[in-house]
Amino acid sequence: MSNRKKMYLWAYAFISAPILGFLLFAFIPICFSVYVSFTKYSGYQAPEMTGADNYVRLLAEDPLFWKTLRNTVYSALAIPFGMALSLAIAVSLNQKIKAIRFFRTAFFLPTISSVVAMTLLWKWIFNAEYGLLNNFLGWFGIVGPAWLSSEDWAMPAMIIQGVWGGLGFSMVMYLAALQGVPRSLYEAAEIDGANLWQRFLRITIPSISPTTLYLLITSIIGVMQDFPRFQIMTEGGPNYSTTTIVYYLFQNAFRYMEMGYASAMAWMLGLLLMVITLINFRLSRRWVHYE
C-alpha cells in the first residue's frame, strides 16, 4: 500500500466515530421519522400507513395545534427583550468599567446553572402569596397577579424567566463583538461631530450586526424548542395557555403514545424553523454588514 493510501486509511479511521454517530443517531433516525410521520404508530404495534392523515389532522382538524403555535410565537417575545437588554449590558461593560469580572459573572451565572434548579427557583419567586416578586410589587402598592395559575400571566412569567436566564450568553457574545469594533471608527465619527447616540446607531449597531444575526437565529431555534422550563413551571397550563408546540409534541409522543402524529408535528416545527432561518438570512442582506 502506498504511503498516501495509508494516510487515507488513518484519516477515515480517525473520523469514523463522529461519522458513524451521525449516521446512527441523526441520519437514520431522521429518515425513519419522515416515514413514521405518515403512519399511525403507538411505539408498541407496527406502524400503520395512513398517508397524509397526520398532516391533515394537524393543519385542519386540531385547533389546539394552532393555539400552541400562537403560544410559541408569544413566548418568542423573550428574544427582542433579551437581545436589547443584553446589548445594553454589553455596551455598559465595554466602558472600561471596574469590577467587570464581577458583573460578567452576575449576568452569566444562570447560563451555566441547571435549568431545573433555575425553574424551580422561579416557580417559588412567582408564588402568588409568598413569592419574592409579588412581595416586591407590594412595596409599590401593586397587588401582583397569581402568575402561574392565571391564563393571562403564566406566559409573561415564562418570558420574564426566559429573559433573565438568557442574558448571560448574548451578553458575552455582544461583548466580544463590541471589543472587535475598531476605535478609529469612533474617533473619525467624533471628529465629524457625531454625537453619542449617532455613533451608537451608525457605527456600533452595523459593526456588531453579524453577532445580532447569529443571536437572532440561535435564539429562535432555542426558544421554539424550549421544553424543560415549561414542563417544570406550568406543565402547559393553565388551560393550555403555556402549551407550546414542543410541549404539545412531547405530550403526544410520550403521554398519548401518538408517535406518528408527534413526528408530523416535529417536521412541521422543523420546517418552520428552516423557513424562518432562511428568511432571516435573506433579510439579513439588508441590515447585516460584514467587514
Next chain:
Amino acid sequence: MSGAAVGVRHTRKQASERIMKTVAYLFLISGSLVMAVPFLWMLSTSLKEEGVIFEMPPKWIPEPIEWSNYAFVLGEANLLHGFMNTLIIVIPTTIIGLFSSALAAYAFARINFPARNALFVMLLATMMIPGVVTMIPTFILYKSIGWIDSWLPLMVPGMFGAAAAVFFIRQFFMTIPSELEDAAIMDGLNPLQIFIRIMLPLSKPALVAQGIFGFLGGYNDFLGPLIYINSPEKFTLQLVLASFQGMYNAQWTYIMAGSVLALIPTVLLFFFAQRYFVEGVTLTGMKG
C-alpha cells in the same frame, strides 16, 4: 481651531464620558441586583425552617438557620445518589466523546483525504438539525434495542463525539504550526502516535474548554433522562431534583436546598475555569 475651542470640546467630552460611565454603573449595579437577588432568595429559603417561609414580610436572614434541610435533601431525598449517577454517566461519556471528537478534528485539520470537505460540511450540518426532529425516532430506536430505562441512551451517542466539538478543536489544531509533526513523521511516528504525543498535549486549553462544555451539558441535561429513565434508583441529579416538586409539594425549603446543591458543582467549575468559558463561548457560540 483655536486652543480655547479645543479645550472646551475636551472638557465637554470628558463630562459626557463621565455621565456615560455613571449611567453604565447605575445600570449594571441594578441589573446585577436583579440577577443576584433570586439566588440569595434561594439560599435564604433553603436555610429556613418549614413554615417560616410563609412569614410576611419575608426575613432575608433565616432565624434559626436550618442546616438540616441540606442533610435531608442529600440523604433521605436521594440527591447524593442522583449526583453519583450523574457522575457515572457524564464523566466517561465526556472523556471518550472528547477523544473521539479530537481524533476526528485532527484528521480534518491535518490529513488530506478524498471527500474531506464534504464529510466535514455534512458533520457541521448536524448542528443545525433541530433536536425535536430526532427526539422521537431515537426514542423508538432505543426502545427497539431495549435501552429504555437504562443509562445507555445518555452515554453511548455522546461517546461518538459531537459535531460542535470537532469543529472547535479543528479550529484550534489549525493554529498549531506543523513543524513539530514534520519532525515526528521523519522519526517514523504514525498519525495516532503524533496525535497522542504531540497534538493532545499542545491543545490542552481547547480540550479543557470542550470538556467543560460537555460535562456541563450532561450534568444539566433534563430532557434526556426524563424521556429514557423510569426507575427512581437510576435517576440523575436533575431528575431527582425535578421529582422534589411532586414529593415535597410546597416544601420550598427542601426544593431550594436541593437547587442550591445542584448549582454548587457548576458554579465551582465556572470560577476555576472562567477564562475557558468566556473564550469557548465566544469562539463557538455555544451554550454550556
